[in-house]
Amino acid sequence: MAIFQKSEKISTIDFVPISKIIVDSANLSEKLLQGDTRSVARAITIVENNSKAASDLMKAIFPKTGNALVIGITGAPGAGKSSLVDKLAFYYKNKGERIGIVCVDPSSPFSGGAILGDRIRMSTLGLDKNIFIRSMATRGNLGGLSRATVDAVAILDAAGFDKVIVETVGVGQDEVEIVKTADVSVVVLVPGMGDDIQAIKAGIMEIGDVFVINKADREGVLRTEKELEALLTLAMRPDFWNPPIIKTVATESKGIEDLSKAIESYYEFQKKGENLERRKAIAKWRLLELLQERLLADILNRNGTGAKLDRLAQEIAEKRNNPYSAVEEILK
């Protein structure tokens, strides 16, 4: 396990509440573009809260994005994504690169699941100044998680990280969209999952540029591989790429180099193709996400909307009103 060299200084991930942050956008973006980790952490907090400062910041750094290789990693809970991401990060680090990791965690606001996950992983990853890790948790009902995540990736990209890994727990709608914005999308399976039609239904098959069968020391790996191959044969990709299947045992660091090579090979492959259409589709998605968030925020920030929303929700709960009439009242 030579790759576990916990060395160097503690990487400072700050949890300063937004109200305490005095934002000097110009100064922040300047330090961020120089790769200052503290500024990166602060910038992500700002985009999470989507204030006016977020807008200024993103405008300033956007032209500097597009240099990192962005890797999206998804798969069902229990597939061992975190271990895989950690080992991949160490692998890149040992080649002298800087790696940013953004985890999307659909935990409810009650549990602090994201924080827990962070803490556990900090013990191996966070001590390395060349690896930056941050969890994005949901913040209630107002959405914006996808937008904030994609902004966080842009921040790490602009800050000069060589690789940015976006890890999504779960295979929900938003999570799939986020992974699609990556340069290379990796779908992680485990032996035994392939024996269920659910794996097809999950809609994650077609977003995979690279497939990983993790925990490949378990029984059933051959069957899963064969089933996956059969599925991939059925689905002809528009770009004619043939997604490789990599077997890994992340907990034992096995197969990590193979995975990195597969990622690299798709990255090279897609660079040759017409990339602009894909980037345009991503840009459109980002625009719509941001637009929707901004429109809702504008309405909710109007005087009296909060109280009105409360009253209408009460009326609906008591069946004296319905959501459709209520929304019309708000929009009036």
Place this chain on the structure above:
Amino acid sequence: MAIFQKSEKISTIDFVPISKIIVDSANLSEKLLQGDTRSVARAITIVENNSKAASDLMKAIFPKTGNALVIGITGAPGAGKSSLVDKLAFYYKNKGERIGIVCVDPSSPFSGGAILGDRIRMSTLGLDKNIFIRSMATRGNLGGLSRATVDAVAILDAAGFDKVIVETVGVGQDEVEIVKTADVSVVVLVPGMGDDIQAIKAGIMEIGDVFVINKADREGVLRTEKELEALLTLAMRPDFWNPPIIKTVATESKGIEDLSKAIESYYEFQKKGENLERRKAIAKWRLLELLQERLLADILNRNGTGAKLDRLAQEIAEKRNNPYSAVEEILK
């Protein structure tokens, strides 16, 4: 397997394109409230497309909702949710009830995953006139899946179905929100999944009113049960309910009655408590979902917005613009 009585007439689930439907809201809602299956299917198509007709329809039927027991079932892909839902539906049917099933499927629009899933399940379920099954698939980037799903549940409720089961594939953000709107939320696990911190991170633990360990004939069931118990002990619920853990082998119809009893017992339990606050929180969530969708639709339906969106996406893809400035331009 006596419960597999494929009998009676074929339940007609129509796939008429919305443009072909001449909507007579008053007539449709009247027939729907009488429990006409064809009208139910049509009404769901209408809410999926969120036209003006959807609004009229939902306003008309909303006062008639609130009678069905709504059961949310979630869990990771491969946990065997579909089989479990199917067996539970047959169990209720054999007790003389009518069951509506709404499946949320985050497949991309390319694969038609939802349709595939539907077809396979139609072969066992769709032939029964007392069981109605419908998949809700994502339709591109404009969201609205959660809203449409909750509307579909309301339609089945108003149409007099005794039980409405909402099945979500995956454990994403939207999926968790949808399951929360159910009267009873069931989280499905399989042996071996509990040995991973991911299970906690997935944020599904705390939404479970009832837990199921499916595929309980597999190895590791005791360990998963113990780990789950330990986790549940850690998390004290605000209502002091102690979520039961039910072991099932859905493919062999084992444990289905136990599951139905557990669902019933939580349903009785929560009826005693203060329910209005919960219903109000759900109403608020529905309001915000609908509001957001409506606001975006209003902007996109404006003359010229489509072309502008295209141009801005192109500029962003070419790095001549950034999403934040672009959104400001749209909102001007």
